[in-house]
Amino acid sequence: xxxxxxxxxxxxxxxxxxxxxxxxxxxxxxxxxxxxxxxxxxxxxxxxxxxxxxxxxxxxxxxxxxxxxxxxxxxxxxxxxxxxxxxxxxxxxxxxxxxxxxxxxxxxxxxxxxxxxxxxxxxxxxxxxxxxxxxxxxxxxxxxxxxxxxxxxxxxxxxxxxxxxxxxxxxxxxxxxxxxxxxxxxxxxx
Numbered sequence: 001x002x003x004x005x006x007x008x009x010x011x012x013x014x015x016x017x018x019x020x021x022x023x024x025x026x027x028x029x030x031x032x033x034x035x036x037x038x039x040x041x042x043x044x045x046x047x048x049x050x051x052x053x054x055x056x057x058x059x060x061x062x063x064x065x066x067x068x069x070x071x072x073x074x075x076x077x078x079x080x081x082x083x084x085x086x087x088x089x090x091x092x093x094x095x096x097x098x099x100x101x102x103x104x105x106x107x108x109x110x111x112x113x114x115x116x117x118x119x120x121x122x123x124x125x126x127x128x129x130x131x132x133x134x135x136x137x138x139x140x141x142x143x144x145x146x147x148x149x150x151x152x153x154x155x156x157x158x159x160x161x162x163x164x165x166x167x168x169x170x171x172x173x174x175x176x177x178x179x180x181x182x183x184x185x186x187x188x189x190x
Contacts, residue, residue, distance in 0.1 A: 013031050013091060020081070026078035027071075038093060038097060044089045045086065045093060048082060048085060048089065053065075062085075067082045068082065090188050091179050091184075099131075099171055101161040101167055102116060103115065104161040106131075107156040109155075110155070112136040112137075113149070117132040125186070127185060128184075130151050133146070151185075151187075
């Protein structure tokens with residue numbers, strides 16, 4: 001992801017965070033420092049949905065007290081609702097994840113699949129699945145042969161498909177549309 005895209009994404013998050021009950025300069029500083037770290041935001045999200053009460057990583061500490069999370073980010077302390085911090089983490093992870101290009105061959109549950117669609121919204125769904133694949137090497141003979149899966153299910157990338165300059169713009173537009181409408185990966189459903 002380019003610096004321009006990161007700055008643009010940071011701006012989107014800051015605009016969205018202004019709607020949070022706990023909007024503050026400290027929250028804005030937290031966003032600017034953490035939103036570009038995919039793995040950190042994934043860890044934060046996993047902490048937020050767990051039974052754990054505390055999270056510590058380098059100069060960041062989070063403490064859950066009911067529906068409020070106290071955040072200590074380099075000595076800047078603020079409170080934010082659990083729901084708002086979950087939303088912020090989902091937005092960050094959803095935007096920062098770089099999708100595999102079409103034509104990529106992956107192993108999922110021991111089977112080889114070719115990625116033929118990314119960020120797939122199924123009819124009537126309020127979330128998207130990261131990928132839709134087809135069995136490799138056979139392809140599909142009917143709709144029941146499509147396999148829907150998220151990035152966490154990928155055991156191995158066997159072959160990476162073609163990535164052209166069009167991919168980045170297309171993926172960015174999809175992400176912006178989904179995220180601004182509150183639609184996230186089905187990983188966060190349920």
